[in-house]
Amino acid sequence: MSTALTAAAWQQHRASVYRYLRRRLPSVELAEDLVQETFLRLHRTPPQTETPAQLRAWLLRTARNLVVDHYRARRDEVEVDDALAADDGDRAAALRTLEPCIAPLAARLPEQYRAALLWDLAGVPQQEIAARQNIGLSGAKSRVQRARNLLQQEFQHCCRYHFDHADALIGYTPLAASPACSGVAGEGPP
Structure with a gap:
């Protein structure tokens, strides 16, 4: 995805992705880190959609997967x-x-x-x-x-x-x- 499109998606969807993550994670810092990771993934491998609703759904699904990965890793942490x-x-x-x-x-x-x-x-x-x-x-x-x-x-x-x-x-x-x-x-x- 081009930098301009990623920046536009960031402006439009960052707040909702952050709210989603913040409700599911123990710290502000971790939520912010995963917001950034979500948008990095968007930039690296964008979905095959251009509509805002589908893009938002893709971002939230990616954020959910990052939360699952985080807790899965923590399960085995000592x-x-x-x-x-x-x-x-x-x-x-x-x-x-x-x-x-x-x-x-x-x-x-x-x-x-x-x-x-x-x-x-x-x-x-x-x-x-x-x-x-x-x-x-x-x-x-x-x-x-x-x-x-x-x-x-x-x-x-x-x-x-x-x-x-x-x-x-x-x-x-x-x-x-x-x-x-x-x-x-x-x-x-x-």
Whole structure:
């Protein structure tokens, strides 16, 4: 659809699409986002009609489908503890919060990384991790960081992250269909 036609449809139908969405969604922001998505879909793949009544019906049907998709995605979403979304940047605390959920993934890591990660999650100081693994402090720090990165990669294969408007992690959805997620789907934070 041309930009001019999309703009005209926006002017004519935006308010009714917004009212429709706002009655069915928990927040103004989400309703506004889905209004925009509705009109993006109109612009990308317009219906085969030109009449205003049929166009309005198409827009409302598209908006309804977006609401259904939103709630379907939320059904499987797991909320994350507030400690994970804290602004303190303490990644180890975030990992400790998710430990019960990610234990099966940690088991997939090579032994040296798995041990360093599990000790880190348990709050063992990195100097003690270095002593336990018979390596230097800088080596222990590198090993813990590498273990965290490997675990994050494993986690990303199994879950879709959800962030708020400030890019703070607020939840995740296990991707049960992924073969990499056996033993993980359905588990979540305590």
